[in-house]
Amino acid sequence: MNGDRYSVFSVLKNAATGNRHWQPAWRSAAPKPSYDVVIVGGGGHGLATAYYLAKEHGIRNVAVVEKGWIGGGNVGRNTTIVRSNYMLPANGRFYEWSLKLWEGLSQDINYNVMFSQRGVINLAHTSPQLDTFARRGNAMRIEGIDCELLGPAEIAPLVPRLRLDHPVFPVVGGLIQKRAGNARHDAVAWGYARAADRLGVDIVENCEVTGFTFDGDRITGIETSRGPIAAAKTAVAVAGSTSDVLRRAGLERLPIESHVLQAYVTEPIKPFLDTVVTFGVGHLYISQSDKGGLVFGGDIDGYNSYAQRGGLPIIEHLSEGLATFFPSASRLRVLRSWGGIMDMSMDGSPIICKGPRDGLYINAGWCYGGFKATPGSGWCFAHTIANDAPHNLNAAFTLDRFAAGASIDERGAGPKPWLH
Amino acid sequence: MLITCPHCGARDRAEFTYGGDASVPRPELSDLDQERWADYVYLRTNPRGTLREFWHHVAGCRIWFIAERDTVSHKISATQALDDDGSAER
Ligand SMILES: Cc1cc2nc3c(=O)[nH]c(=O)nc-3n(C[C@H](O)[C@H](O)[C@H](O)COP(=O)(O)OP(=O)(O)OC[C@H]3O[C@@H](n4cnc5c(N)ncnc54)[C@H](O)[C@@H]3O)c2cc1C
Ligand SMILES: [Zn+2]
Numbered sequence: 001m002n003g004d005r006y007s008v009f010s011v012l013k014n015a016a017t018g019n020r021h022w023q024p025a026w027r028s029a030a031p032k033p034s035y036d037v038v039i040v041g042g043g044g045h046g047l048a049t050a051y052y053l054a055k056e057h058g059i060r061n062v063a064v065v066e067k068g069w070i071g072g073g074n075v076g077r078n079t080t081i082v083r084s085n086y087m088l089p090a091n092g093r094f095y096e097w098s099l100k101l102w103e104g105l106s107q108d109i110n111y112n113v114m115f116s117q118r119g120v121i122n123l124a125h126t127s128p129q130l131d132t133f134a135r136r137g138n139a140m141r142i143e144g145i146d147c148e149l150l151g152p153a154e155i156a157p158l159v160p161r162l163r164l165d166h167p168v169f170p171v172v173g174g175l176i177q178k179r180a181g182n183a184r185h186d187a188v189a190w191g192y193a194r195a196a197d198r199l200g201v202d203i204v205e206n207c208e209v210t211g212f213t214f215d216g217d218r219i220t221g222i223e224t225s226r227g228p229i230a231a232a233k234t235a236v237a238v239a240g241s242t243s244d245v246l247r248r249a250g251l252e253r254l255p256i257e258s259h260v261l262q263a264y265v266t267e268p269i270k271p272f273l274d275t276v277v278t279f280g281v282g283h284l285y286i287s288q289s290d291k292g293g294l295v296f297g298g299d300i301d302g303y304n305s306y307a308q309r310g311g312l313p314i315i316e317h318l319s320e321g322l323a324t325f326f327p328s329a330s331r332l333r334v335l336r337s338w339g340g341i342m343d344m345s346m347d348g349s350p351i352i353c354k355g356p357r358d359g360l361y362i363n364a365g366w367c368y369g370g371f372k373a374t375p376g377s378g379w380c381f382a383h384t385i386a387n388d389a390p391h392n393l394n395a396a397f398t399l400d401r402f403a404a405g406a407s408i409d410e411r412g413a414g415p416k417p418w419l420h
Numbered sequence: 421m422l423i424t425c426p427h428c429g430a431r432d433r434a435e436f437t438y439g440g441d442a443s444v445p446r447p448e449l450s451d452l453d454q455e456r457w458a459d460y461v462y463l464r465t466n467p468r469g470t471l472r473e474f475w476h477h478v479a480g481c482r483i484w485f486i487a488e489r490d491t492v493s494h495k496i497s498a499t500q501a502l503d504d505d506g507s508a509e510r
Pocket of ligand 1: 041073076080209238263340341367370372
């Protein structure tokens with residue numbers, strides 16, 4: 001197997017033969033009876049974990065077990081914003097490491113994830129809001145993370161179609177992180193899948209994990225729709241299904257609620273916006289995809305949900321926001337809307353830890369920000385699994401931090417997941 | 421989504437604010453056990469299925485009440501007003 005199947009030559013050759021002869025990018029593996037590590041969930045985090053286990057720790061007897069198909073979960077449903085503009089040190093350091101991995105990812109996994117550092121601008125509409133941005137910016141700079149505070153005159157040329165002078169919600173300034181941007185979401189899933197496969201990882205699709213096997217209190221593997229699989233270590237990375245899956249491991253109650261987040265894409269238009277813009281009013285973020293559609297999203301729907309679709313109030317609210325700040329986009333038609341189930345944690349920050357059961361490892365609580373975390377999360381989770389201890393970068397992301405009073409509440413919203 | 425306020429009847433979801441899981445029993449205020457309080461504040465069953473939850477008819481009659489809603493279909497099977505002390509009316 002060679003790693004460079006996608007060349008100008010192969011594209012031309014396959015185009016000439018009707019694109020009928022492309023080979024699958026990874027083997028369709030049947031599960032073996034046992035592995036050193038079994039990873040439940042073939043989203044971005046599960047696949048990245050498998051890749052770094054194999055690459056960084058030489059643990060190659062690994063299976064990723066996915067109930068659907070690779071890319072069908074949130075990794076293929078998100079608005080692809082990658083940034084590290086957090087205020088709290090634990091988050092800042094972790095997301096900055098993830099951003100550094102993004103910067104070398106296409107080379108590392110030899111797959112173009114189209115990481116585009118087009119910048120992310122957070123816009124402020126009141127001077128107190130701008131003050132909080134300045135504070136966050138200072139916290140970032142202390143950690144050595146790039147950001148700049150902008151005034152309206154500096155924002156205008158960066159976002160030419162933006163309405164700065166709205167009478168109620170004027171843009172008074174913003175915070176830009178220039179190294180932030182977008183990536184191609186399903187390329188990330190496919191690229192990690194292929195890279196992990198090349199290192200010997202079995203990727204088992206269409207295989208639902210229905211339970212766990214135990215030896216006393218110790219977890220010794222999983223029950224699946226394709227039979228039991230034994231594992232020295234069982235790692236769970238199932239995003240919105242975390243409570244559902246871990247309940248079967250005997251964890252009845254977790255600091256997590258499942259909520260739906262929606263996104264939308266308009267019909268494609270000519271180049272309109274070459275950065276990512278977020279609005280402090282009502283929470284709206286928008287970018288333009290490579291195909292030309294405006295991709296936008298905002299808050300979660302606001303009540304517990306396991307439905308991979310959302311309600312109409314949010315689309316009305318976000319469309320109003322879009323038309324308010326980009327009046328020239330107000331006539332665009334929305335082509336598609338979709339939703340994904342978020343594992344909202346009680347403080348809005350993630351969980352990457354050795355589980356409360358022996359043999360169990362947990363990766364969860366990604367809220368609506370887990371895409372940008374994909375490389376860092378996989379890297380830290382692999383470290384935690386391989387060493388039976390967290391890396392410094394994820395040492396704070398424990399399951400028991402809540403009871404210990406050490407929650408990491410970036411937004412200051414308290415234990416109300418629907419507000420994070 | 422339409423939500424049936426026990427007082428006003430079926431109204432648009434936009435009139436309501438969410439108050440979260442109503443199935444977690446709150447410890448007595450005199451209870452000083454940290455673990456029970458941490459449980460109450462932070463841990464949730466997060467069911468895929470029926471959830472008892474608080475809603476506030478904030479843009480209507482402004483009462484708080486409990487709804488039983490399916491978290492997959494969003495179908496509300498029952499709503500129930502609260503007594504003055506915050507417990508559910510029988
Ligand atoms: C609309 C939307 C917009 C978003 N925007 C952004 C953004 O701009 N930036 C950002 O950083 N993040 C964003 N996110 C969040 C991000 O997508 C998620 O946090 C992240 O993808 C979650 O990790 P994952 O990729 O591993 O999850 P997933 O891809 O959901 O992977 C979990 C996998 O587990 C599988 N699974 C579940 N149960 C079982 C079982 N019993 N057995 C086997 N497999 C199982 C699922 O099928 C799924 O494939 C957004 C999310 C959504 C929905
Ligand atoms: Zn009412």
